[in-house]
Structures are given as C-alpha cells and as structure tokens.
Amino acid sequence: MSHPKEWYFGEYGGRFVPETLMPALEELDAAYRRYAGDPDFNRELTELYREYSGRPTPLYYAERFSKELGKGRVYLKREDLNHTGAHKINNTLGQILLAKRMGKKRIVAETGAGQHGVATATVAAKFGMECVIYMGEVDMARQALNVFRMKLLGAEVRPVTSGSRTLKDAGNEALRDWVAHVDDTYFLFGSVAGPHPYPVIVRDFQSIIGKETKEQILAKAGKLPDYVVACVGGGSNAMGIFHPFIHDREVRLIGVEAAGRGLATGEHAASLGMGKPGIFQGAKSYLLMDDDGQIKEAYSISAGLDYPGVGPEHSWLKDSGRAVYQSVTDEEALEAFKYLSLTEGIIPALESAHAVAAGMKIASGLKEGQICVINISGRGDKDIFTVAKETGVSL
Amino acid sequence: MNRIAECFELKRQKGQKALIPYMMGGYPTLPDSAAALEILAEAGADLIEVGVPFSDPLADGPVIQAAGQQALANGCTLDRLMKELGPVVKGLPVPAVMMVYYNIIYQRGIRRFVEEIRDNGFAGLIVPDLPPEEAEELQKAGLECGIGLSFLVAPTSTPQRIATASRCSTGFIYAVSLKGVTGARDHLPPDLPEFLQRIRSQSDKPVAVGFGIAQPWQGQTVAQMADGIIVGSAVIQRMAGENGLKEAGMFLREMRQAIDR
Numbered sequence: 001m002s003h004p005k006e007w008y009f010g011e012y013g014g015r016f017v018p019e020t021l022m023p024a025l026e027e028l029d030a031a032y033r034r035y036a037g038d039p040d041f042n043r044e045l046t047e048l049y050r051e052y053s054g055r056p057t058p059l060y061y062a063e064r065f066s067k068e069l070g071k072g073r074v075y076l077k078r079e080d081l082n083h084t085g086a087h088k089i090n091n092t093l094g095q096i097l098l099a100k101r102m103g104k105k106r107i108v109a110e111t112g113a114g115q116h117g118v119a120t121a122t123v124a125a126k127f128g129m130e131c132v133i134y135m136g137e138v139d140m141a142r143q144a145l146n147v148f149r150m151k152l153l154g155a156e157v158r159p160v161t162s163g164s165r166t167l168k169d170a171g172n173e174a175l176r177d178w179v180a181h182v183d184d185t186y187f188l189f190g191s192v193a194g195p196h197p198y199p200v201i202v203r204d205f206q207s208i209i210g211k212e213t214k215e216q217i218l219a220k221a222g223k224l225p226d227y228v229v230a231c232v233g234g235g236s237n238a239m240g241i242f243h244p245f246i247h248d249r250e251v252r253l254i255g256v257e258a259a260g261r262g263l264a265t266g267e268h269a270a271s272l273g274m275g276k277p278g279i280f281q282g283a284k285s286y287l288l289m290d291d292d293g294q295i296k297e298a299y300s301i302s303a304g305l306d307y308p309g310v311g312p313e314h315s316w317l318k319d320s321g322r323a324v325y326q327s328v329t330d331e332e333a334l335e336a337f338k339y340l341s342l343t344e345g346i347i348p349a350l351e352s353a354h355a356v357a358a359g360m361k362i363a364s365g366l367k368e369g370q371i372c373v374i375n376i377s378g379r380g381d382k383d384i385f386t387v388a389k390e391t392g393v394s395l
Numbered sequence: 396m397n398r399i400a401e402c403f404e405l406k407r408q409k410g411q412k413a414l415i416p417y418m419m420g421g422y423p424t425l426p427d428s429a430a431a432l433e434i435l436a437e438a439g440a441d442l443i444e445v446g447v448p449f450s451d452p453l454a455d456g457p458v459i460q461a462a463g464q465q466a467l468a469n470g471c472t473l474d475r476l477m478k479e480l481g482p483v484v485k486g487l488p489v490p491a492v493m494m495v496y497y498n499i500i501y502q503r504g505i506r507r508f509v510e511e512i513r514d515n516g517f518a519g520l521i522v523p524d525l526p527p528e529e530a531e532e533l534q535k536a537g538l539e540c541g542i543g544l545s546f547l548v549a550p551t552s553t554p555q556r557i558a559t560a561s562r563c564s565t566g567f568i569y570a571v572s573l574k575g576v577t578g579a580r581d582h583l584p585p586d587l588p589e590f591l592q593r594i595r596s597q598s599d600k601p602v603a604v605g606f607g608i609a610q611p612w613q614g615q616t617v618a619q620m621a622d623g624i625i626v627g628s629a630v631i632q633r634m635a636g637e638n639g640l641k642e643a644g645m646f647l648r649e650m651r652q653a654i655d656r
Contacts, residue, residue: 001527001528001530001531001534001559001563002528002531003528003529003531004528007528014529015526015528015529016497016524016525016526016529017453017524017526018453018454018523018524018547018549018571019526019546019547019548019549019551019552019556019560019571020549020550020551020571020574020575021551022526022549022551022552022556023551023552023553023556024551162457162460162464163450163451163460163464168451169451172451172452172453175453176453176456176575176576179453179454179574179575179576180574180575180576181574182551182574183574276502278498278501278502279496279497279498279501279524280451280498281451281453282524284501289498289502291502292472292473292499292502292503293449293498293499293501293502293503294449294450294467294499295450295451295498
C-alpha cells in the first residue's frame with residue numbers, strides 16, 4: 001500500500017506512528033482541513049493574536065547593529081515581544097482553538113527549554129483545559145524557572161527519565177501518553193516535525209511571522225529582503241518566517257543550526273548539516289544517529305536547539321537548495337548574544353542568538369541598499385543563568 | 396504457505412492457541428538472549444518474537460524500554476545480534492519473528508535488511524511504527540524473500556483500516572489489546588471481545604493479541620477469543636534476576652498450561 005502525496009515534502013515527512021494513533025491523526029487532519037479556511041476560526045485566532053499575544057510584532061530596524069557591521073540594513077522580527085516571550089504561542093493559540101473545536105478536554109505536550117511548555121500551559125489555562133507537560137529530567141534542572149512558570153499556570157509537569165532525559169525523550173513520552181488517552185486528549189506538538197499533519201499545521205500557524213514580515217518590509221523599505229535568517233532546532237520559527245517567501249526566489253533563506261562545541265567534536269545539534277535521512281518521531285527527515293539508526297543525543301548550549309531531528313520541510317528545502325543551512329557554535333552564539341544586547345538593548349534567547357551570529361556575518365558583507373531580516377524568535381531572560389555560568393559570573 | 400501461517404494452521408488443527416513470548420535481543424546480555432530463545436521454545440512457545448533494541452521505542456512501556464536501553468548499553472549492535480542469535484534461530488523447532496522499529500530497517504537498506512534476517516533464520520517481521528500506508532517497499536521485499544509481515548490493529552482502528560492491515564499481513568494480524576504502550580496490566584480491557592469481533596468481521600487471518608497480557612488468567616481468557624497471545628513485558632521482567640532465564644521459562648510454562656486448559 002502506498003502513502004498519500006500530501007503527507008510528504010518531496011521524499012520527507014510521512015506518518016510513522018503506532019497504529020493506535022493513525023485514526024487520531026486522520027481525525028486531526030480532517031479537523032484542520034475543516035477549520036483552516038473557516039472564517040470564524042480565523043477571526044478568533046486573529047483576535048487572540050492581537051489582543052492576547054500582542055501581534056503584530058514589530059519589524060525593527062537595528063540601526064546601530066547595521067551600521068557597525070556593514071553597509072546594509074538589518075531588521076529584527078521581534079517575536080520575543082510576544083506574550084510568553086517567544087514565537088511558540090503563535091502555534092499553541094492556533095492548536096488550542098483546534099483542540100476546543102474537536103471537543104478535546106485534555107492537552108499533552110513535550111518541551112525542551114520549556115518555552116513550548118509555557119506557551120502550552122498558558123493557552124490551556126486561558127481555555128480551562130487540563131494540561132500535562134512532559135519534560136526531560138535534565139532539562140527540568142537546566143530550566144527550573146520555566147518549570148515553575150508552567151506550574152503557576154496550572155499545568156502538571158511530568159519528569160521524563162527515559163533515554164537521554166531531554167527533548168526527544170519528552171516527545172516520546174508525550175506520544176505514549178497520547179496513545180493511552182487518545183479519545184479525550186489533544187497532543188499539542190510544538191515544532192514543524194512529527195507525523196503528518198503536524199509539520200503542516202505548525203508551519204501554517206507560525207507563518208504569521210513571515211506574512212507580517214513581508215508586509216512590514218514592503219511598507220518600510222519598499223522591497224523584499226535579500227536575506228531572511230532564523231535558527232533551526234525542530235525548525236518552527238524558521239519555517240514560519242521562510243514559508244511566505246518560498247516563491248520569492250530572490251530572497252535568500254538561511255537556517256542556522258547549533259554547532260555546539262564544534263561540528264568536529266560530535267557535540268552539536270546540526271541534523272541538516274551533519275545528519276542523514278531517517279525515521280524519527282513519526283516522520284522521515286534528516287537526523288543524528290549512529291550506523292544502526294540509533295538516535296544520538298544532540299548538544300547545544302541552547303536547550304531549544306538541542307534536538308537530533310528537524311522538520312521534514314527543512315530537509316526538503318535543504319535538498320532542493322531553496323534554503324541554505326549553516327551552523328553556529330556555542331561560543332559564536334554567546335558573542336552574538338552579548339553583541340545584540342550591547343548594540344541594540346535587546347537580549348535575545350540563546351536559540352535566536354544563533355540566528356544573530358549568522359546575521360552578523362551576513363551584515364558585514366551587505367552592500368548598500370541590501371536588507372537582512374533576522375528572526376528574534378524569543379527573549380533571553382530565561383538564559384541569563386546559563387550565560388552567567390558560561391562567562392564565569394555567579395549570580 | 397509461510398512458516399508463520401503453517402504454525403497457526405497446525406495449532407488450529409490441534410484445537411490449540413499459539414503462545415508467543417517476546418524477548419529482547421541483547422537482554423539481559425547477548426549470550427543470555429541466545430540461550431533464552433531455546434529456553435522459551437522448550438517452555439512451550441509456538442512462535443518467538445525477538446525485539447531489536449532501539450533508542451526511541453515509541454510503542455513500548457517502561458519494562459521493554461529499560462531492557463532495550465540495557466541491551467544498547469551492553470553494546471548490542473544489529474550485526475552482533477544477528478551473529479549471536481542467527482545460528483540459534485536457525486536451529487529452533489519453532490519460527491521466530493523480529494520486532495523492530497523502522498529506522499533500523501531503513502538505515503540498513505530495506506531489501507538488505509529483509510535478506511539478512513531471512514539468512515539468519517527469521518520467518519517474519521513486525522514493525523510497530525510502520526502503518527500499511529508507509530510499507531510498500533517493505534511488503535515487496537518481504538514477499539520476494541519469503542518474510543512474513545504482521546501489521547498491527549488497535550482498538551481505535553476503523554473497519555477499513557482493519558481490512559487493510561489484514562490484507563497486507565502475511566502470517567498473522569497483531570491485535571493491540573488496549574490504547575497504550577506495552578506493559579503488564581492487572582485487568583483486561585472490557586471492550587476486548589467486541590474489538591476482536593470487529594477484527595473477525597474484516598479478516599480471516601489468524602489474530603494474535605498482545606499488550607497488557609501478564610498473568611495466566613489473562614492469557615487463558617484472551618486465548619479463548621483469539622488464535623494466539625503475545626506476552627512481552629511479563630517475560631522480560633522475569634529475566635532480570637539471577638536465575639532470570641529459568642524463571643522466564645517457568646512463567647511461560649504456567650502460561651502454556653493456562654491457555655491449553
């Protein structure tokens with residue numbers, strides 16, 4: 001038997017899950033098809049984006065940053081100014097409306113750094129739904145602040161002790177929970193990965209970032225950007241800002257993965273740069289693994305990029321050459337973190353600092369009149385302790 | 396008729412049900428897992444399911460997860476597993492099927508993987524994260540190499556999906572008794588008889604039921620409704636201790652007696 005074409009981006013994507021979940025994914029797919037074009041659904045979502053999350057987020061001309069580095073103009077898409085401090089809420093607001101319309105009572109989600117967990121707990125609180133967040137034990141220790149935020153928001157945070165006790169294991173555990181409670185539970189997946197239709201749903205909800213960016217840059221500069229730069233873990237903020245530009249061939253799309261301690265050390269999270277295609281958490285995509293196909297632990301200073309897989313649409317964009325993927329080390333990301341803080345007074349998330357680091361290199365080569373947009377996917381408050389520790393400061 | 400279908404046919408003629416224990420390759424150690432094959436066969440297994448350890452086993456509960464992690468920590472690679480278990484599998488009086496997550500097959504190369512397990516004496520394959528829609532290439536390789544494929548059906552499966560899984564399965568259909576992951580439960584799902592009825596109305600292939608069958612009374616009850624029962628976590632659990640293999644064998648004997656009663 002063969003799969004439907006719409007499950008795939010080229011040869012990537014698909015639906016590799018236990019049978020128990022197949023009907024649930026079909027149900028989700030049908031619900032999404034029904035509501036994606038529904039005027040009431042979209043009106044409600046647009047209003048939530050505006051009144052609850054504070055959209056549209058600004059596209060800010062980073063003048064000092066631009067002028068110190070080169071001749072062009074660098075704009076920052078300020079997703080860090082969203083409610084909860086990151087782009088994650090664009091997706092959780094959309095999916096909770098879907099869950100509500102599907103009559104689900106309970107939300108489960110996975111989280112790595114805790115940003116998606118917080119964004120999920122937030123919308124579950126707002127809509128009065130029971131919420132269980134799975135988080136690796138290792139990540140819970142690294143991101144204690146976000147664990148407490150989730151609890152304040154009424155979510156139950158369940159520590160995951162299996163495997164590497166990080167994001168990938170939290171994802172497995174959330175999927176196992178969904179298998180066991182598939183009738184009343186909605187699995188609110190946080191990235192453009194996972195089985196079809198999640199890569200499509202999450203990308204569509206996140207593409208508000210790119211749609212706004214396009215309108216804003218045309219209004220401000222009268223032209224499309226020459227470069228759009230975003231960090232890639234699972235890849236949701238990047239997919240969100242890339243997607244509306246995919247058919248604008250003159251816009252170069254640059255995805256930035258975490259090179260961790262250096263690609264040569266093996267301690268990194270560069271699935272696209274260093275991985276091979278394989279099957280992981282429901283989809284075929286590039287991933288980090290050994291020769292047998294055992295999934296490897298990823299490493300990055302930023303817990304949000306610390307994922308051995310990547311969304312299948314990114315794999316497709318990589319192979320087709322439409323997007324180009326680079327990587328940035330911990331050290332370069334820390335430099336960029338400080339540089340943006342000092343030149344613009346904006347403290348980015350460590351994840352976003354990877355995009356900033358790549359953006360700095362691009363900015364220094366820009367010609368007059370050229371434009372680079374960097375997606376600041378989240379704010380850096382959550383990373384203050386990590387950065388202090390890395391730079392030898394005790395708080 | 397392949398060896399799996401033959402095995403079920405033989406049981407049917409005798410008026411008995413198939414007992415299918417699950418064990419993990421490389422657990423508790425690689426040599427022990429080779430010995431376990433023979434012990435389980437002697438204890439009354441009709442078919443043995445051999446798990447391949449995987450780093451991210453989505454369909455498995457804590458017991459099988461931990462066994463897989465230990466096997467991997469012991470250095471159980473696919474090559475070592477085939478090398479150690481292959482000769483034993485070939486000499487077994489009963490067929491063995493491999494339970495393996497799809498990425499391991501995909502990385503080896505689908506055709507090559509199927510040829511290798513055939514050459515190592517395995518009769519079939521169960522891939523818990525591969526629905527029929529994604530299985531075209533594996534089905535083709537299985538048919539060409541004479542390796543049986545068992546697809547899973549779950550209580551959530553629609554009649555149409557059950558019919559598809561049945562059509563694509565060569566050997567038996569694997570009925571997942573409950574909504575959830577593998578692991579012992581102290582009760583049986585109340586809707587199991589109705590679920591098995593639904594399968595029977597869509598399929599004339601043998602049906603083996605797994606997930607959550609841990610105690611002899613559960614095995615006995617389920618065996619009355621199905622063609623076979625699969626016991627996994629309860630077997631693995633018993634292998635952990637000092638005389639683990641012996642205890643696993645004794646447990647399987649009890650299960651055998653219960654389902655033959």
